[in-house]
Amino acid sequence: MEASFYLPIIFVGLMGLSMLLYAVLDGFDLGVGMLISRADAAERETMIASIGPFWDANETWLVLGIGILLIAFPLAHGIILQALYLPVMIMLLGLIMRGVAFDFRAKARAEHKERWDRTFCIGSAVASIAQGFMLGQFIIGFSYSAIGIAFSFLIGFSVCMGYMLIGSGWLIWKTEGNLQLRAIRWARRALRGTGVGIVAVSMATPILSPDIFHKWFSFPNIIGLAPIPLMTVALFVAMEVLLKRLPRKDDHWSWLPFALTAGMYVLCFNGLAFSFFPMIVPGQMTIWQGASAPEALWVILFGVILVLPMILGYTYFSYRVFSGKVRDLRYD
Amino acid sequence: MDDPLILSRIQFAANITFHILFPTITIGLAWVLLFFKLRYNATRDAKWMGCYTFWVKIFALSFALGVVTGITMSFQFGTNWPGFMNTVGNVAGPLLGYEVLTAFFLEASFLGIMLFGTQRVSNNIHTLATFLVAFGTSLSAFWIIALNSWMHTPAGFEMIDGKAHVTSWLEVIFNPSMPYRLVHMLLASGLTIAFLIAGISAYRLRRGNDVPEVRAALKTGIYLAALLIPIQIFAGDAHGLNTLEHQPAKIAAMEAHWETSGNVPLVLLGLPNKETKSNDFALEIPGGASLLLTHNVSGEIKGIDAFAEHPPVAPLFFAFRIMVGVGMLMLCVSWLGSLQLWRKGRVAKPLLWGITAMSFSGWVAVVAGWYTTEIGRQPYLVQGVLKTADAVTTVPASMVGLTLAGYLILYAVLIVAYIKVVFYLARMACDGGKRMDEDKFSSSAVVDVVEKQ
Numbered sequence: 201m202e203a204s205f206y207l208p209i210i211f212v213g214l215m216g217l218s219m220l221l222y223a224v225l226d227g228f229d230l231g232v233g234m235l236i237s238r239a240d241a242a243e244r245e246t247m248i249a250s251i252g253p254f255w256d257a258n259e260t261w262l263v264l265g266i267g268i269l270l271i272a273f274p275l276a277h278g279i280i281l282q283a284l285y286l287p288v289m290i291m292l293l294g295l296i297m298r299g300v301a302f303d304f305r306a307k308a309r310a311e312h313k314e315r316w317d318r319t320f321c322i323g324s325a326v327a328s329i330a331q332g333f334m335l336g337q338f339i340i341g342f343s344y345s346a347i348g349i350a351f352s353f354l355i356g357f358s359v360c361m362g363y364m365l366i367g368s369g370w371l372i373w374k375t376e377g378n379l380q381l382r383a384i385r386w387a388r389r390a391l392r393g394t395g396v397g398i399v400a401v402s403m404a405t406p407i408l409s410p411d412i413f414h415k416w417f418s419f420p421n422i423i424g425l426a427p428i429p430l431m432t433v434a435l436f437v438a439m440e441v442l443l444k445r446l447p448r449k450d451d452h453w454s455w456l457p458f459a460l461t462a463g464m465y466v467l468c469f470n471g472l473a474f475s476f477f478p479m480i481v482p483g484q485m486t487i488w489q490g491a492s493a494p495e496a497l498w499v500i501l502f503g504v505i506l507v508l509p510m511i512l513g514y515t516y517f518s519y520r521v522f523s524g525k526v527r528d529l530r531y532d
Numbered sequence: 533m534d535d536p537l538i539l540s541r542i543q544f545a546a547n548i549t550f551h552i553l554f555p556t557i558t559i560g561l562a563w564v565l566l567f568f569k570l571r572y573n574a575t576r577d578a579k580w581m582g583c584y585t586f587w588v589k590i591f592a593l594s595f596a597l598g599v600v601t602g603i604t605m606s607f608q609f610g611t612n613w614p615g616f617m618n619t620v621g622n623v624a625g626p627l628l629g630y631e632v633l634t635a636f637f638l639e640a641s642f643l644g645i646m647l648f649g650t651q652r653v654s655n656n657i658h659t660l661a662t663f664l665v666a667f668g669t670s671l672s673a674f675w676i677i678a679l680n681s682w683m684h685t686p687a688g689f690e691m692i693d694g695k696a697h698v699t700s701w702l703e704v705i706f707n708p709s710m711p712y713r714l715v716h717m718l719l720a721s722g723l724t725i726a727f728l729i730a731g732i733s734a735y736r737l738r739r740g741n742d743v744p745e746v747r748a749a750l751k752t753g754i755y756l757a758a759l760l761i762p763i764q765i766f767a768g769d770a771h772g773l774n775t776l777e778h779q780p781a782k783i784a785a786m787e788a789h790w791e792t793s794g795n796v797p798l799v800l801l802g803l804p805n806k807e808t809k810s811n812d813f814a815l816e817i818p819g820g821a822s823l824l825l826t827h828n829v830s831g832e833i834k835g836i837d838a839f840a841e842h843p844p845v846a847p848l849f850f851a852f853r854i855m856v857g858v859g860m861l862m863l864c865v866s867w868l869g870s871l872q873l874w875r876k877g878r879v880a881k882p883l884l885w886g887i888t889a890m891s892f893s894g895w896v897a898v899v900a901g902w903y904t905t906e907i908g909r910q911p912y913l914v915q916g917v918l919k920t921a922d923a924v925t926t927v928p929a930s931m932v933g934l935t936l937a938g939y940l941i942l943y944a945v946l947i948v949a950y951i952k953v954v955f956y957l958a959r960m961a962c963d964g965g966k967r968m969d970e971d972k973f974s975s976s977a978v979v980d981v982v983e984k985q
Contacts, residue, residue, distance in 0.1 A: 252644070252647075252648055253644030253645070253647065253648045253649070254644060256595065256596070256599055256639075256640040256643055256644070257637065257640035257641045257643075257644065259599060259600075259603060259640075260599075260632070260636045260637050260640045262603060263602070263603055263606050263632050263636060264632050264633070264636075264637075266606050266607060267606055267628060267629055267632045268629070269610075270606065270609060270610060270617060270621075270625065270628065271617075271621065271624075271625025271626065271628060271629045272625070274617035274618055274621035274625065275618060277609075277610040277614075277617060278610050278614030278615075278617060278618060279614075280610070281607060281610030281611045281614075282610070282611060282614060282925055282926060282927050285611050285925075285927045285931055285935075286931060286935070288607050288611055289611070289935040289938070289939075292603065292604045292607060293938060293939070293942060295600055295603055296600040296601065296604065296942065296946075297942075299596050299597075299599060299600035300596060300597055300600060300946055300949075302596060303592055303593045303596040303597075304593070304949060304953060307589060307593060307953050307956070307957055308949070308953050308956065309956065492621055492622055492625055493622050493695070493697055495622070495697065495698060496621070496622035496623075496625055496626055496698065499626045499698075499701065500625065500626050500629045500630075503626070503629060503630050503633050503634070504629075504633060507633040507634055507637075508633070511633070511637040511638075511641075514637075514638070514641045514642070515637070515641055517641075518641045518642070518644050518645060521644075521645055521649055521652050521653055522644065522648070522649075522652065
């Protein structure tokens with residue numbers, strides 16, 4: 201096999217992996233960011249403390265994902281980011297707002313804290329909606345028609361709901377007492393929203409994209425694909441049943457909502473990957489047309505193979521160090 | 533203002549200017565934090581831990597600003613300069629990739645432990661985390677400076693069908709200007725943080741916060757500055773000679789030297805006039821530029837007239853003089869401060885005031901220096917390989933203008949907030965001995981993580 205054939209496949213896989221890790225990891229802290237609007241002052245401290253040690257590293261997965269697009273598929277990076285210019289800029293404004301608010305809120309004057317909290321919440325929501333919007337634009341091949349924009353906002357809404365779901369799952373796992381109970385209620389609401397979003401998106405996508413319609417509903421693809429929606433439905437049912445029964449004695453299973461939501465993310469990503477492979481820009485460019493020269497890809501792959509296990513290792517170490525429940529010491 | 537090229541340049545310049553402020557602080561501060569921590573480990577003197585806990589908060593704030601503005605950069609390569617990656621992606625891609633892989637994750641992951649982990653890990657692991665964060669910030673600088681230097685002095689590649697292909701990675705990474713630029717930038721970062729630490733400590737002393745912790749930090753800042761500034765002047769000179777060799781047009785513009793000649797005067801101040809191709813109101817030292825650049829009073833230096841393409845003169849001329857001027861001021865202040873500390877063991881009131889005023893002087897020099905070198909590369913994006921105009925986006929100017937306005941407002945708010953919060957943290961720290969335990973910053977002490985069992 202030619203290196204120019206399989207290297208782009210490896211890199212698109214790595215990019216997908218980074219984006220998936222980004223969605224799960226930064227997804228939970230963006231979700232927590234949006235949920236603080238529903239919490240009181242004491243709960244906010246705990247919620248924000250629960251993501252404090254992690255959010256910097258979580259956002260790095262986005263830099264890696266976009267970085268792989270930039271370095272492995274430079275032509276596609278230019279086309280996609282120019283087509284998504286405005287939503288990208290808005291997402292970045294959102295990420296900047298929330299990132300700085302996170303650090304300013306704890307260091308600025310107490311009377312400004314409320315304002316930074318609002319900035320944190322709004323920034324998280326703006327970034328989430330913009331990310332969903334961009335995904336929507338990507339799916340329909342970049343169209344700013346009225347339907348295209350409506351569809352993209354629909355995905356923006358679904359992504360928000362999905363992030364709030366995984367954010368609630370994180371809080372159920374990492375907190376206890378009253379906040380945990382509230383997080384369970386938030387999760388149930390977000391689960392419905394996510395469900396509505398996924399169903400609507402799954403119906404609208406094949407209607408708006410003939411390519412995807414063809415891919416999904418032709419034989420034998422339809423048989424190979426069927427497990428994805430079926431398993432997603434199974435996860436939704438399991439989640440609904442589980443959330444009704446939480447919290448359990450001794451906090452059993454509190455990690456499960458987070459894990460189930462991550463499972464849904466994996467399934468959605470598989471669905472997307474299947475729908476688009478091997479296109480890197482839908483309808484315009486395949487991964488092979490957009491890839492960098494093999495010699496540049498080899499150099500990066502060498503680094504990835506060497507460093508990625510280390511990154512995963514110390515990410516795991518960092519989560520271990522901060523394992524267990526988060527508590528607000530001031531009230532103890 | 534309807535030209536996407538000029539708007540894209542302003543937007544990118546605004547972002548990268550705002551971004552560089554924070555890595556400049558974190559690169560230097562991370563090593564100083566390690567120094568504080570090691571001093572504490574060695575002496576077990578609480579004042580060093582006091583220094584650490586105060587400055588680690590400023591580190592966290594600066595790091596957050598660096599991260600979010602850095603994410604912006606990774607997108608703007610594509611949104612503003614799609615031609616850059618299309619042409620030199622095979623060179624730039626791996627360098628950026630290695631920065632993310634080897635440095636970003638390292639810093640970001642261990643930052644959590646460094647900030648919030650004191651109760652959760654052993655002292656040695658915490659020291660190690662501090663070291664890894666410091667190492668990560670410098671490693672990140674290494675890769676990004678390698679790429680930036682390559683854009684000034686490209687080497688180790690060949691052009692095939694209009695695209696750069698690497699022939700030697702060693703030559704790409706260690707291109708002719710890279711060692712000079714890296715050293716110059718790391719020293720600049722050290723000086724920036726030395727003056728920030730000295731400035732904020734002087735501010736606290738002036739407010740009557742005369743405690744061992746503040747004195748130790750002041751001493752660290754002043755001695756560090758006094759040590760680094762002569763090395764920096766030497767390194768800057770070497771970098772200038774390197775530029776003369778590889779980018780002579782940049783030097784001609786920096787010195788506002790219009791016509792090729794020998795015995796070139798050093799223009800200290802003046803107003804470069806591009807209409808008359810001369811300098812108005814010039815204050816000159818005869819033969820000075822020849823002496824500095826060729827080490828010979830009558831040495832010939834190429835003037836702007838020797839170059840068909842050259843960068844604009846006035847911005848370079850002034851930016852360079854601002855950088856050098858701040859550097860000279862740093863030399864005077866840090867040596868005077870060191871002298872007073874050495875002779876009397878304390879710094880006199882008027883100088884404390886001056887040091888406070890210079891808290892952020894490093895930023896001024898760093899930005900002026902970067903403007904000198906980056907504008908000095910124009911009209912090229914990659915010297916001799918790719919013109920800036922050929923790499924620009926096709927996004928309509930109106931959209932670039934709209935987002936530019938949004939960013940400028942946001943950055944103005946953030947820079948004001950940042951400086952105010954740094955001084956506010958200093959005032960809070962002044963308010964008595966309570967500060968150690970109350971510690972309401974970050975989530976570090978407010979919230980501890982308690983094991984389930």
